Every structure is written in structure tokens, then in C-alpha cells.
Amino acid sequence: MFSEPDDPAVVDRMRAAHAVASAALGAALCTQVPGGTREAWGWRGRTLGRPATGPYGPGWLRVVHSPAEKARGKLWTGPEDAERLVPRLVPRPRLHLVREWTEGDDAYRAELYDCVADGALSPSPVLTETPRLTAAWWSGLRTALGHLSTVRTERTAVRQAYLDRAMPKCLAFLDGPVPTAPPAWSTAHGDLHWANLSGPELSILDWEGWGMAPAGYDAALLHAYSLAVPGIAERVRMELSGILASDAGRFAELVVITELLQSAERGDNRELVPALRHRAEVVYRPGSR
Structure with missing residues (x-):
């Protein structure tokens, strides 16, 4: 919102x-x-x-x-x-x-x-306060992302041409060549942030932009929008480790960081830039796929 x-x-x-x-x-x-x-x-x-x-x-x-x-x-x-x-x-x-x-x-x-009985967990995509989320909520999110990833569609949320063009430019500060080919593709919500999630009962809102994206894209996006609250960012990494700790998940984080750094140049969520750049350096591995 x-x-x-x-x-x-x-x-x-x-x-x-x-x-x-x-x-x-x-x-x-x-x-x-x-x-x-x-x-x-x-x-x-x-x-x-x-x-x-x-x-x-x-x-x-x-x-x-x-x-x-x-x-x-x-x-x-x-x-x-x-x-x-x-x-x-x-x-x-x-x-x-x-x-x-x-x-x-x-x-x-x-x-x-x-009507969704429970409201969005945040008034804006960037999380600023710690939401109270149960183990069942996190389990439900993992299950939902798993089901969604297997949906067959011709819709596209992220295009390869964009990755080829934007990633080398926005991640030029990294020490080494920037990969642009995802290890895998899967279906994603495409805008999974805290203003599009409800709780304590999980519901995923706003399905305008869903489609194919680099595998792990949704988890990576939610993590990036959590960086202003380090405790929740850590919780996202733990709860979605099966996705984020993989090569595909690390690549997806670089994709999301590229998008958010580019949007910050237009004035959006500039407060996240230092954390985004730091996170890119953490997940970047020269020559990794």
C-alpha cells in the first residue's frame, strides 16, 4: 500500500x-x-x-x-x-x-x-516493525510458495533481457563478473512484500504481476524488504533457508537487489541501499551459477 x-x-x-x-x-x-x-x-x-x-x-x-x-x-x-x-x-x-x-x-x-479478515502485516512494502508470526504462518508460507512454484503459465514476472541489461550495471560494485543466467526458473507471485501478506492468518494479496521468474524470487524479495528489521531478515533466512541457501536462491537475491537498487535511483526506498549493497556482497560468488 x-x-x-x-x-x-x-x-x-x-x-x-x-x-x-x-x-x-x-x-x-x-x-x-x-x-x-x-x-x-x-x-x-x-x-x-x-x-x-x-x-x-x-x-x-x-x-x-x-x-x-x-x-x-x-x-x-x-x-x-x-x-x-x-x-x-x-x-x-x-x-x-x-x-x-x-x-x-x-x-x-x-x-x-x-474480505480478508486479517489486515496486511505492514502499511508499506518495507518492513519497519516486527510482526508477530507463528510457526504455522511460516509453514503456510513455505507450503504456498512451493505450490505456486509449480503452476504452469506463460505469464512472465521477470524477463531474461532485463537481467542481461540491468544486473551488470546495478551490481558493478561487486568484485568480479556478474552472472545473469538463473540456475532455474519457476512461477512466482512477483511482488511478495509485507504489505501483500496478511496475518496472523496467512493470505497473499495483489496478484497483478505473477508469472515466471528466477527460482527463489519471492523469498528473495521478502528478505530484501525485511532488511530494515534485522531480526526479521534473519527469520526469513532461517524459515526460507531451503530456498535462499541454494545457488538459485543466492542468484535470486542478486536479481531482487538489482531491481531495488535501480528503483532507489528513482527515489524509492533509498534507506535500503546500504543494506542491499552489503547483502549483495555477502551472497555474491564470482563465477557461481
């Missing part, structure tokens, strides 16, 4: 679209679920979600915006694809209804989900 956009025009436009979506799906804002009428904003106001009641009872109504000419592709269809292809063994809110419409140059997509 992100802060409300600074541009009031974006805020007004998305709230108006949310009202249109409520009417189209027969849903209404709900004050009887945890958090009341809270708003959950996406990056730069691209999405707006709110609790709602509708044909399936308490739920979550999310509206996505895109320029009309770009309203297609994996980010547009990700949640619907996940509902069809990802087994229910991977805990997540069920997607019940979808509606799309355009207004001039703007395209919108409304999605009505089950």
Missing part, C-alpha cells in the same frame, strides 16, 4: 471511479469490517481499494486505472488469471466479479474480492 496521491485530481478521479464500480457490481462501502471505510492506495494512485458489501457478503472492492491504450497485458489480467490457474492451496482472497469500462482516454477495471 502507498500514501494517498499528492495530486488532488488523481484522488478525485479514483474516488469517482470507485463509486462507479460500486454501482456496477452492486456493492456498497462497508463500515462493519475491520478498518471501516479505510482506503488502500496503489503506487501513484494507480489503484484504490476499499472494504465493501455486495452479492457475496463482506468483500474488498478494488479499482485499477490505466491509460486506455495500455489497458491490456499481464498487469491488467493478473488477478483474473490467478483466479483461474493458481490452486486454492495458495491462500488468497477469491476474486468474484470483474467489470471494465473506459472514460475518454482512461480505462478502469473493478475487482470484487472476498
Whole structure:
């Protein structure tokens, strides 16, 4: 989740679209679920979600915006694809209804989900406080990632061309050649951070960008977003050691570090940069696969 956009025009436009979506799906804002009428904003106001009641009872109504000419592709269809292809063994809110419409140059997509009883573990992707998580939660996460990794899909979360281009540039500070070929590929959620995980009952949220990625990508991403809380970062390494301690896991960490260092250049999560660079030096092995 992100802060409300600074541009009031974006805020007004998305709230108006949310009202249109409520009417189209027969849903209404709900004050009887945890958090009341809270708003959950996406990056730069691209999405707006709110609790709602509708044909399936308490739920979550999310509206996505895109320029009309770009309203297609994996980010547009990700949640619907996940509902069809990802087994229910991977805990997540069920997607019940979808509606799309355009207004001039703007395209919108409304999605009505089950209500998740427990909220996200963090208000932002980067963890800043220690969540209370049970052994069962961690076990459930390992199981979910295992089931997800075997899903067959043509969707792509990370592209080889990106790795070839970005890794040598962003990891140039490492002493030696930077590998760009993953030891293996598998299916990943693609955005597994603390604002997309609920607890104490595990649920994985926001399935826009899932698809094929270097094996271990999800575990590596969760670890990177934990670095500001060293105790949890250590817990992630311990609980997901079967993934992160492998050659594939170490490579996946370098991929994630590349992405986050690149986004930090644009101003995102700059506080993580020193820890990311240090972690890259820890996992890097010249010539390793």
C-alpha cells in the first residue's frame, strides 16, 4: 500500500471511479469490517481499494486505472488469471466479479474480492516493525510458495533481457563478473512484500504481476524488504533457508537487489541501499551459477 496521491485530481478521479464500480457490481462501502471505510492506495494512485458489501457478503472492492491504450497485458489480467490457474492451496482472497469500462482516454477495471479478515502485516512494502508470526504462518508460507512454484503459465514476472541489461550495471560494485543466467526458473507471485501478506492468518494479496521468474524470487524479495528489521531478515533466512541457501536462491537475491537498487535511483526506498549493497556482497560468488 502507498500514501494517498499528492495530486488532488488523481484522488478525485479514483474516488469517482470507485463509486462507479460500486454501482456496477452492486456493492456498497462497508463500515462493519475491520478498518471501516479505510482506503488502500496503489503506487501513484494507480489503484484504490476499499472494504465493501455486495452479492457475496463482506468483500474488498478494488479499482485499477490505466491509460486506455495500455489497458491490456499481464498487469491488467493478473488477478483474473490467478483466479483461474493458481490452486486454492495458495491462500488468497477469491476474486468474484470483474467489470471494465473506459472514460475518454482512461480505462478502469473493478475487482470484487472476498474480505480478508486479517489486515496486511505492514502499511508499506518495507518492513519497519516486527510482526508477530507463528510457526504455522511460516509453514503456510513455505507450503504456498512451493505450490505456486509449480503452476504452469506463460505469464512472465521477470524477463531474461532485463537481467542481461540491468544486473551488470546495478551490481558493478561487486568484485568480479556478474552472472545473469538463473540456475532455474519457476512461477512466482512477483511482488511478495509485507504489505501483500496478511496475518496472523496467512493470505497473499495483489496478484497483478505473477508469472515466471528466477527460482527463489519471492523469498528473495521478502528478505530484501525485511532488511530494515534485522531480526526479521534473519527469520526469513532461517524459515526460507531451503530456498535462499541454494545457488538459485543466492542468484535470486542478486536479481531482487538489482531491481531495488535501480528503483532507489528513482527515489524509492533509498534507506535500503546500504543494506542491499552489503547483502549483495555477502551472497555474491564470482563465477557461481
